[in-house]
Amino acid sequence: MNVLWIFAHPEGRSLNAALRDEGLKALDEFGHAHRMSDLYAMKWNPVVGYDDFAHDPGKRMLVATASQEAYESGRLSADVLAEQEKLAWADAVVLQFPMWWYGMPAILKGWFDRVLVKGLGYGITADDGTVLRYGDGKLTGKRAMVVTTIGARESGIGPRGIHGELTDLLFPLHHGTFWYTGIEPLPPFAVLGADRLDEAGFTAAVGGLRDRLRTLSTAEPIPFRHQNRGDYDENLVLRRDLAPGRSDLAIHQRD
Amino acid sequence: MNVLWIFAHPEGRSLNAALRDEGLKALDEFGHAHRMSDLYAMKWNPVVGYDDFAHDPGKRMLVATASQEAYESGRLSADVLAEQEKLAWADAVVLQFPMWWYGMPAILKGWFDRVLVKGLGYGITADDGTVLRYGDGKLTGKRAMVVTTIGARESGIGPRGIHGELTDLLFPLHHGTFWYTGIEPLPPFAVLGADRLDEAGFTAAVGGLRDRLRTLSTAEPIPFRHQNRGDYDENLVLRRDLAPGRSDLAIHQRD
Numbered sequence: 001m002n003v004l005w006i007f008a009h010p011e012g013r014s015l016n017a018a019l020r021d022e023g024l025k026a027l028d029e030f031g032h033a034h035r036m037s038d039l040y041a042m043k044w045n046p047v048v049g050y051d052d053f054a055h056d057p058g059k060r061m062l063v064a065t066a067s068q069e070a071y072e073s074g075r076l077s078a079d080v081l082a083e084q085e086k087l088a089w090a091d092a093v094v095l096q097f098p099m100w101w102y103g104m105p106a107i108l109k110g111w112f113d114r115v116l117v118k119g120l121g122y123g124i125t126a127d128d129g130t131v132l133r134y135g136d137g138k139l140t141g142k143r144a145m146v147v148t149t150i151g152a153r154e155s156g157i158g159p160r161g162i163h164g165e166l167t168d169l170l171f172p173l174h175h176g177t178f179w180y181t182g183i184e185p186l187p188p189f190a191v192l193g194a195d196r197l198d199e200a201g202f203t204a205a206v207g208g209l210r211d212r213l214r215t216l217s218t219a220e221p222i223p224f225r226h227q228n229r230g231d232y233d234e235n236l237v238l239r240r241d242l243a244p245g246r247s248d249l250a251i252h253q254r255d
Numbered sequence: 256m257n258v259l260w261i262f263a264h265p266e267g268r269s270l271n272a273a274l275r276d277e278g279l280k281a282l283d284e285f286g287h288a289h290r291m292s293d294l295y296a297m298k299w300n301p302v303v304g305y306d307d308f309a310h311d312p313g314k315r316m317l318v319a320t321a322s323q324e325a326y327e328s329g330r331l332s333a334d335v336l337a338e339q340e341k342l343a344w345a346d347a348v349v350l351q352f353p354m355w356w357y358g359m360p361a362i363l364k365g366w367f368d369r370v371l372v373k374g375l376g377y378g379i380t381a382d383d384g385t386v387l388r389y390g391d392g393k394l395t396g397k398r399a400m401v402v403t404t405i406g407a408r409e410s411g412i413g414p415r416g417i418h419g420e421l422t423d424l425l426f427p428l429h430h431g432t433f434w435y436t437g438i439e440p441l442p443p444f445a446v447l448g449a450d451r452l453d454e455a456g457f458t459a460a461v462g463g464l465r466d467r468l469r470t471l472s473t474a475e476p477i478p479f480r481h482q483n484r485g486d487y488d489e490n491l492v493l494r495r496d497l498a499p500g501r502s503d504l505a506i507h508q509r510d
Binding site: 010011013014040046047048049050060061062063064098100101102103104105106107109110112113116134151153155156158159160161162163164165168169171172173175176177180195227232235236237238246247248249250251252 | 265266268269295301302303304305315316317318319353355356357358359360361362364365367368371389406408410411413414415416417418419420423424426427428430431432435450482487490491492493501502503504505506507
């Protein structure tokens with residue numbers, strides 16, 4: 001497989017960087033090709049702006065419209081085009097970041113904001129007018145896995161832990177971003193208690209990461225429901241007979 | 256009250272900018288003082304880096320440690336200090352942004368990444384060693400309200416809507432950021448179907464926003480549980496007799 005590894009940590013001598021290096025070694029071993037977007041090293045600009053779309057600042061900009069026009073006419077800025085090209089090449093994306101305020105660092109959030117423009121990531125309709133998203137889209141066929149480090153200890157981030165459950169915290173990314181565009185998200189790989197990891201903890205983390213990379217092409221994705229296969233009604237509300245009476249985020253997964 | 260309005264939209268002629276202007280007018284009318292952080296206009300840098308902490312790039316940087324040292328020794332960069340000063344001044348924060356990929360634009364996520372350093376936003380302990388977070392912290396006594404525009408229509412973003420429920424989507428911000436630092440989050444104000452709002456829709460949105468700003472100082476916050484009032488056990492797991500059998504994110508709210 002072709003793997004795009006997106007890395008978002010400011011420090012090249014960090015736990016995250018060490019895990020990344022071990023991960024890339026493992027991908028080599030398992031026979032996968034890989035490319036890297038090391039966002040800090042690239043000095044990636046995460047801020048959507050007029051320059052992305054060669055948009056005249058004197059004229060009002062509607063972000064969605066401007067992004068689609070620039071995408072379709074080949075006027076997107078070079079740095080965005082380069083990332084779209086890497087994404088097109090990739091069969092799988094590994095997204096590695098330290099959890100900051102229970103989400104991605106800004107530099108990484110801005111990768112999605114800028115790269116997944118209208119016409120590529122959203123705003124896609126079939127010939128019959130069906131909106132293609134949540135499972136169907138231009139990026140269908142790809143898979144993605146989050147690799148993250150979290151300061152919190154394990155019990156605090158579980159199903160009834162004070163910080164919330166990890167797949168709930170990542171729902172906007174897994175479901176609202178990857179799945180929205182057609183990319184199948186795999187269960188995330190998280191290193192807990194990351195700011196006080198000892199040597200044994202690091203060895204265990206590397207082993208865990210290697211195991212997950214070994215099955216990168218075969219692991220079962222999080223079984224999110226498709227928008228267009230009858231599970232949701234015409235108002236995009238889940239059918240009453242599915243996960244009846246519930247309203248937690250897991251209702252959007254198939255049983 | 257003193258209100259800090261944080262605004263994160265690239266276009267000064269947008270729906271968001273028009274709502275902001277109406278919101279500021281309303282704050283004047285209701286007798287509140289206000290200051291503005293217009294992140295795009297300020298060319299706010301959202302990326303945490305060595306410069307934030309006057310950290311020698313030749314030396315390994317642990318972000319938490321570096322941020323705390325810089326905070327305590329007064330070496331934080333001037334732009335971060337200016338935002339911390341505004342936050343200290345404020346009794347309430349209004350956080351206005353268009354929802355992009357079910358979260359904040361990168362420029363806004365980076366406001367939290369950079370401003371809420373260790374020692375101010377996290378890593379705070381009482382004299383007896385108790386960790387102060389989730390309701391208790393240096394920012395306790397302040398309140399915050401999200402004002403957001405969303406392309407999705409209303410039914411799709413409700414409790415069983417395909418996009419997820421809004422307070423679940425915002426849990427990392429409301430609970431994992433505001434409440435973590437002690438700030439009480441109010442229920443969010445959202446304008447749905449924002450990319451196809453007509454004149455009547457805009458008038459309704461302004462009316463709704465004005466109503467919410469009218470009660471900014473009195474509205475009931477989202478009733479999140481405190482970490483240190485007995486609801487969670489020593490592993491930070493919710494007590495079994497509270498919201499028994501459930502594991503959705505709403506269990507972290509008091510009944």
